[in-house]
Amino acid sequence: MKQYFKYQGGKLPLPVFFPDATRAVVRTVDSQDIKATGTPGVLVNTYHLYLDLGRKILERFGGIREFMGWKGAVISDSGGFQVMSLAKRAGKRGGVTDKGVKFKLSGKKTLELTPETSIEFQMALKPDMAVVLDDFTLPNSTRSQAEESVERTILWAERSKKKFEEICDQQGLTEGKRPYLLAVVQGGENLKLRRLCAERLAEIGFDGYGYGGWPILDNGEFNYDVARTIARFTPKESFLYGLGIGKPEEVVNLVDMGFQIFDCVLPTRDARHKRLYVFDSASINQIDVRADNFYEFFSPQKQIHYVDDSPISLACDCLLCKNYSRAYLNHLFRIEELTALRLATIHNLRFYSILMEKLRPTGSDPVGV
């Protein structure tokens, strides 16, 4: 198990949660806001930034970090999730072939992403960790569909690593200077396939392995069996990464299984959808993340908060909780003022950063961002 996550500004104690700054911004907040929440890093997305940004811009700025004025860590995602959310939607195979994925854009345009182009672009972003393009195993895939996505994921991982090493050699990025490279384990709910995928990826060799695909079962419960399988059949000294995971209690449980890196849209999207996370505790010190129901949701727009002069949470020290009342936030949401979204997002980011602080071994260095 890794002791820390090395990035351009130093070392981060683990575990860490990175919110999704898909298009080089966490919606409604800026990089300084993110920093102020104690958030150590963000995840940016290859698919979106590939469409938004040209190479010239990245070259001029020397990477996405400088472009967005962010001093923390950065992981770049490969576009693998978009293979599912955009290319394979409605149960189709989309434009997925062994070569890569073709996305249909508006009009006649298409975007082709291959394992190689994804890595190339990610290297231009200059992240601290890059992710290989993977073929998302759709939920409820047939056995043969799942096998196909696993085979392709392994094939693509191999090609990604080759390209990655090529670029590292070209740029003189020796061991210790190059970013981490993460492979993604697919295979759906089939544990044998997950094991096969994990082992084959491990043979190729990566810095870390991700829990890919869709982690939620049909009954709405989190699929911890897959998490255990991935943890068990990957090298002990590597990172375990829960891609797009998850709810606070899911993060806690996965940390207990050895997972150390997480990213998810939940805290930021929930904030925009008026769902704030509140520790069920009277102070930050008293938070017990191993307790049942250690947090609850707060809905700021509700009528009962119209005249409520208390803070959103007693167990929080974010910009919102330190300075404003429930009534004021209620008002800001009612009049649809953008600041409501910003404050809510900042609050939920702080919730997750406190959560991760509580999950770190006592005595580990605070995140010095």
Added chain:
RNA sequence: GCUGGGGUGGUGGAGUGGUCAAACACACGAGUCUGUAAAACUCGCGGCGCAAGCCUACCCAGGUUCGAACCCUGGCCCCAGCA
């Protein structure tokens, strides 16, 4: 006081003889959201019931009609214009 328009659910506002427990919107309530097509979406919203369904409703009181929120008579109230 005269003239004209109007009184429908928490609100605004459709409906103008049967298919109305009442469009649509807002408000309110309950949910969903997991490598961001998402400041989005779903559901409920007269009462009772798990439900099929039953009951009470369109200012008030009468009337016409097989049948009225819709037509007629009277009353009360509101709004606009003129005095």
